[in-house]
Amino acid sequence: MAEALFRVEALRVELPDMTRKPLFGPVPRLEILKGLDFEIPRGAVLGIVGGSGSGKTTLGRTLVRLMEPTAGRILFDGADITHLPDAAMRPLRQRIQMIFQDPMSSLNPRLTIGRIIAAPLNATSRDPRVAEALGHVGLPAEFVHRYPHELSGGQRQRIGIARAIAMRPDFILADEIVSGLDVSSQAQVLNLLEGLVRDLGLTLAFISHDLSVIRRLCDRVIVMQTGRIVEEAPTEALFEDPQHDYTRELLDAIPTPDPTVRW
């Protein structure tokens, strides 16, 4: 079997707990992630699910090195990137992209769509890559002249996706990217993402609190609770035969759109 794209070993993250900061003396530490081990195989779509405060967003941010781990190792494509300095990290950044939850606050309102997508590209390849990225997300090329406020929520989230894939990354982290959308645009964005993962051979980590969405998109699922992985399984197995009580509790709590199913 080929080497996994991401390998995470005994990952821990601690942060100072400012709510319990004493006037003098050291600030107590709060453990956010309590030793996580997992892999993301090349071309896989990994779902990360859990309630608020379970650490799923912190895990994502640590994975793409937006947050510094306290202990443990992160291997990307075989190389240890756990404490790689910014300069050495930079060439890897284009291979590791992120799509954020709220497209309104992650797109600069003063830039046109064209400039937003082009910003990280180098000057020679800009225009064709921007057009290509817009094509991939099913938006017309004229959108380069528009501003984020002129677009609907679903269109804005597609710009977020276009910006990520314009870099031709190997890996994308998507953190709750459909939770702010109406169901009709939610379905569109998910279908789009599903197609892109397949066509471009992307590896995706998809963070969500919504198990129904995870089931549709992901191959494997990690269930998190208070900073620990309580269950990891192929999607099918997780839904058909959940092993951990917390997974069962999450599944039971989903309101299925069917009044005949007792809740």
Added chain:
Amino acid sequence: MSAFLEIRGLSAVLRGTDLRLLRSVDIDVPVGTVRGLVGESGAGKSMIGRAVLGVLPRAVEIVEGEILLDGRDLLAMPPVARRRLIGARTAMIPQDPLTALNPSRRIGRQITDRLVDILGWEPARARSRTLEMLAEVRIPEPERVLRLYPHELSGGMRQRILIASAFVAEPELIVADEPTTALDVTVQKQILGLISELQARHGTALLFVTHDLGVVAKICDSLSVLYAGKVVEDTTVARFFEAPAHPYSAALLAATPRHTDPASSLKPVPPAVMHAVGAEIAAADRSWRPRHG
């Protein structure tokens, strides 16, 4: 039996313009039943709830229609009498339990103030009724919780406080505006169960605003599907989930995620459906003239 809340031909525009925000809306909520108001953002579902409670923003102007509460038209009443009627017989469960509570005042006062100052209860009666209500929403140690501030409680606990506060004066109608959208699924299930249980026990009429058809399936008796301020389908929950009648509501149902059947859910709304519903609304607008206009 006539409905406790009847909305008849309600239309609203953006003040000073011809832009319609609500389009001849008809909605009934009989005593002791739960009516879901469903739609995507901007469909006008919250606006209807706010119109009933008399708290529309100034920019929204009602141009025709009736809102009958127990047979009396709120829109035809003088403002003071209207506010008194709404205050005495209705209540609201808001979406965000943190912003709905005053962060600088204790929980107890926030519930009893309305009973004492507006409904004219004796303070002792207000306090004992509040304690009873907190126990009913299963808040442990109600005596102690009365003295706490909102930030000392979890999101689920805060939502329980607001539910207690809504039911405390035995209103006949409650408007719930996305009351569980900000909560985790496991907490959502508990809170919806609680709202259902209290609604049934007290025989309250409930107008339940939500974007989630899954939630509708679990707690509503009937529903109105809104698009662009117009009710496109008004039906019972049993019939709707069996076979939705309007193409737009059928598309909305097909777009809703369903973990038990991933292949046939999360279907994007076909452009043709959006076109057709847009045309339906444009046609209705062409034949519409405000009565007083």
